[in-house]
Amino acid sequence: MAQKQLIIGLFGFGVVGEGLYKVLQQTPSLKASIKKVCIKHPGKKRNAPVDLFTTDKDSILNDPEINVVVEVIDDSNAAFQIVSTALRNGKAVVSASKKMIAEHIQELLDLQKDTHQPFLYEAAACASIPVIRNLEEYYDNDLLHSIKAIVNGSTNFILTKMFEEKLDFKQALILAQQLGFAESNPSLDVEGYDAVNKWSFLLTHAYGAIVHPGEVVFTGIQHIQAGDAVVAREKNYQIKLVAQAQKLLNGKVAAFVLPQFVKPEDHLSFVKNEYNGVVIESGFADKQFFYGKGAGSFPTASAVLSDISALRYEYRYEYKKLYHHTPLELTADFHVKAYVSFDEWKHIPKEEFNWIEEWHAESERKYLIGVLPFSLLQQRTWWKENNVSLILAPDPIIEDVEVRQLKKKSLELAGII
Numbered sequence: 001m002a003q004k005q006l007i008i009g010l011f012g013f014g015v016v017g018e019g020l021y022k023v024l025q026q027t028p029s030l031k032a033s034i035k036k037v038c039i040k041h042p043g044k045k046r047n048a049p050v051d052l053f054t055t056d057k058d059s060i061l062n063d064p065e066i067n068v069v070v071e072v073i074d075d076s077n078a079a080f081q082i083v084s085t086a087l088r089n090g091k092a093v094v095s096a097s098k099k100m101i102a103e104h105i106q107e108l109l110d111l112q113k114d115t116h117q118p119f120l121y122e123a124a125a126c127a128s129i130p131v132i133r134n135l136e137e138y139y140d141n142d143l144l145h146s147i148k149a150i151v152n153g154s155t156n157f158i159l160t161k162m163f164e165e166k167l168d169f170k171q172a173l174i175l176a177q178q179l180g181f182a183e184s185n186p187s188l189d190v191e192g193y194d195a196v197n198k199w200s201f202l203l204t205h206a207y208g209a210i211v212h213p214g215e216v217v218f219t220g221i222q223h224i225q226a227g228d229a230v231v232a233r234e235k236n237y238q239i240k241l242v243a244q245a246q247k248l249l250n251g252k253v254a255a256f257v258l259p260q261f262v263k264p265e266d267h268l269s270f271v272k273n274e275y276n277g278v279v280i281e282s283g284f285a286d287k288q289f290f291y292g293k294g295a296g297s298f299p300t301a302s303a304v305l306s307d308i309s310a311l312r313y314e315y316r317y318e319y320k321k322l323y324h325h326t327p328l329e330l331t332a333d334f335h336v337k338a339y340v341s342f343d344e345w346k347h348i349p350k351e352e353f354n355w356i357e358e359w360h361a362e363s364e365r366k367y368l369i370g371v372l373p374f375s376l377l378q379q380r381t382w383w384k385e386n387n388v389s390l391i392l393a394p395d396p397i398i399e400d401v402e403v404r405q406l407k408k409k410s411l412e413l414a415g416i417i
């Protein structure tokens with residue numbers, strides 16, 4: 001079959017855009033060439049010929065010769081305008097803009113249906129790890145039991161340094177910024193927004209659920225204290241910011257992005273520094289582990305390149321779990337086991353816990369480990385206020401049917417009944 005010649009209009013020439021430009025120069029066999037690059041600031045010095053650049057987006061969007069638009073800019077509103085116009089103008093689109101995709105997933109699904117154009121975005125989640133295409137193509141809805149992942153490299157870097165070099169949160173953040181693993185304004189990463197953005201559209205590919213990031217319970221690592229790392233170390237755990245989803249017995253999906261204690265035998269404990277990792281548990285295959293760089297110029301450009309390459313054979317996401325299966329819904333009808341550290345008891349609604357298994361109240365910083373309904377985490381904010389730090393226990397999800405049995409067992413162990 002003759003290979004389709006791809007003529008690319010590129011939006012953005014920053015970390016990812018310039019990386020793609022270089023990577024494409026090293027892969028002539030791909031039969032893909034960049035005709036024009038649209039950027040924002042024409043005065044900047046670029047490592048590419050001057051006549052390649054423009055600030056006029058229409059010179060790409062209205063060019064009939066350009067059949068692929070690659071959008072890698074850092075402005076999600078402008079990105080959505082560019083992507084939607086390109087699709088409507090009959091162009092295939094590749095993007096890495098996770099915030100834009102998370103915020104507009106329903107409109108982007110509609111646009112793909114209406115225009116019959118492919119829209120690929122493997123680089124938007126876990127960069128170099130091919131997680132979207134695997135979820136799309138390999139795992140049937142019925143077989144995908146659970147997926148959990150470290151999807152944000154900056155927070156993983158900070159947690160690794162807090163843990164291994166015993167730095168406190170601020171010192172670890174400064175180091176991450178010095179080494180280029182965290183932005184000068186790190187709140188998008190540190191407070192969990194970046195992770196929940198990626199998680200929301202990964203849930204579409206995993207289970208067919210269409211969720212706005214605001215509907216997923218999440219926080220980042222901003223409340224984690226050096227003392228939490230001490231407790232974790234005593235228990236032989238690490239702390240990770242884990243995005244998790246699991247199919248429950250009621251056929252619905254439990255999903256969240258929260259800090260979590262991770263056991264040494266958990267594959268995610270292997271994921272250190274700026275790396276990402278994904279563990280998928282499926283019906284008969286048991287666990288599979290994907291590991292790789294979740295950011296950076298070439299790792300991200302490699303995923304964009306792979307999408308461009310896939311366009312040659314007319315690849316597109318079919319959203320099988322959404323259109324060909326019964327899409328699954330998220331639920332809050334389950335319980336979680338969590339560790340909570342805090343300065344004062346008055347900030348902790350003890351009555352909301354089903355039971356408390358362990359507590360240490362003597363020192364200045366106190367903590368407890370208990371089980372509570374997830375719906376109360378969804379409704380309340382005490383667990384992210386007043387210097388309270390909440391970290392889920394390993395294997396934190398407890399189904400409703402298990403709660404009574406486990407409560408009895410834990411009260412027996414505590415000698416209460």
Ligand SMILES: NC(=O)c1ccc[n+]([C@@H]2O[C@H](COP(=O)([O-])OP(=O)(O)OC[C@H]3O[C@@H](n4cnc5c(N)ncnc54)[C@H](OP(=O)(O)O)[C@@H]3O)[C@@H](O)[C@H]2O)c1
Nearest residue numbers: 012013014015016039040041072073074078096097295296
């Ligand atoms: N960096 C990573 O490791 C990584 C990984 C995965 C996904 N992503 C995503 O990829 C996208 C790009 O990230 P990046 O790190 O490459 O960003 P970046 O280094 O900040 O570069 C952004 C580029 O976008 C251009 N730009 C901004 N607004 C524009 C507009 N309205 N029209 C045309 N060009 C515009 C800028 O132009 P000027 O050069 O003129 O300022 C710049 O070239 C983001 O959505 C990011 O979330 C990044």
